Amino acid sequence: MVSKRKRLAATWLLLGAAAAPGLADVFSSEFFSVPVSEGWELLNQYCEPELWIDEGWYHQQLDLDACPPGPQGGHDSYVRWLTDFNGEPQFFLEFRVQTDGDRSEIPGGAPSVVAMGNFFGVVYHVTVARDLVQFLRDLDLPIWFIEIERGVPHTYRIELYPDRYAFYIDAYLIDEGLPEGPFPAHDSLITWRGKSWYLPCHNAWDYIRYGVIPVDASGDYDSDAEIGLDDFYFFQECLANRRPGINGGPGNDAGPGCRFADFDFDDDVDLHDFAEFQLAFTGGE
Ligand SMILES: [Ca+2]
Numbered sequence: 001m002v003s004k005r006k007r008l009a010a011t012w013l014l015l016g017a018a019a020a021p022g023l024a025d026v027f028s029s030e031f032f033s034v035p036v037s038e039g040w041e042l043l044n045q046y047c048e049p050e051l052w053i054d055e056g057w058y059h060q061q062l063d064l065d066a067c068p069p070g071p072q073g074g075h076d077s078y079v080r081w082l083t084d085f086n087g088e089p090q091f092f093l094e095f096r097v098q099t100d101g102d103r104s105e106i107p108g109g110a111p112s113v114v115a116m117g118n119f120f121g122v123v124y125h126v127t128v129a130r131d132l133v134q135f136l137r138d139l140d141l142p143i144w145f146i147e148i149e150r151g152v153p154h155t156y157r158i159e160l161y162p163d164r165y166a167f168y169i170d171a172y173l174i175d176e177g178l179p180e181g182p183f184p185a186h187d188s189l190i191t192w193r194g195k196s197w198y199l200p201c202h203n204a205w206d207y208i209r210y211g212v213i214p215v216d217a218s219g220d221y222d223s224d225a226e227i228g229l230d231d232f233y234f235f236q237e238c239l240a241n242r243r244p245g246i247n248g249g250p251g252n253d254a255g256p257g258c259r260f261a262d263f264d265f266d267d268d269v270d271l272h273d274f275a276e277f278q279l280a281f282t283g284g285e
């Protein structure tokens with residue numbers, strides 16, 4: 001544990017120079033620090049999870065060692081209310097995670113879950129295992145199971161409009177249709193967790209972001225009517241090929257999360273788009 005603590009301290013020092021952006025209409029947890037210091041409320045933590053930050057990734061090592069014989073081992077979960085976004089007609093949730101947890105853990109709500117919903121039956125629930133994802137919206141609707149490549153992180157994105165929802169993995173459209181109801185609405189929240197049900201797992205979280213979908217080609221990721229360094233943080237990600245399965249640069253589809261950065265509407269984010277971004281840059285945050 002001592003070495004982990006040292007690692008954590010070293011990471012925080014580094015981050016002084018590359019701080020995570022503080023955004024207006026987007027909540028962005030980039031895991032340059034532990035979840036609680038990034039604005040999450042701790043929901044549950046038991047069976048001695050091993051947790052650490054390493055270069056912008058949050059790691060959870062979860063097993064049954066501390067509370068045998070199981071089931072139900074290490075658990076580390078967080079929550080935030082979505083009250084600030086009630087009634088927002090264009091809402092997104094995007095996160096990137098990698099886990100080595102087994103798919104047999106999925107029925108137990110493990111190894112990694114991100115879910116948002118309210119008490120009126122609207123739910124978007126994503127469970128990620130090493131090589132399989134479960135996506136469900138409503139117990140009355142078909143449950144999606146999607147195979148994913150193991151050993152690499154994947155990016156998950158949900159977009160919500162009044163008459164449409166869409167679910168993407170690595171920018172590929174997996175499912176779309178009519179939403180079950182308005183969201184976020186009253187008493188909506190988002191929760192995420194790592195958990196060991198019967199088997200151990202190691203989860204690594206790169207980020208969790210949600211908020212107002214930025215206007216296409218605006219360059220304004222956080223929808224605060226300025227184009228600044230906060231926006232550049234996300235722009236350069238779209239330009240520089242940082243998302244698994246998605247390529248930055250000319251001729252590639254940069255994906256739905258990068259439409260704000262595609263100034264000339266040809267799907268890619270390249271140096272032409274960057275030139276436009278620089279012209280639009282207003283400075284500040
Ligand atoms: Ca990160």
Ligand SMILES: [Ca+2]
Binds near residue numbers: 219220224227228231
């Ligand atoms: Ca902005």
Ligand SMILES: [Ca+2]
Binds near residue numbers: 250251266268269272
């Ligand atoms: Ca282009």
Ligand SMILES: [Ca+2]
Binds near residue numbers: 263266270
């Ligand atoms: Ca473009």
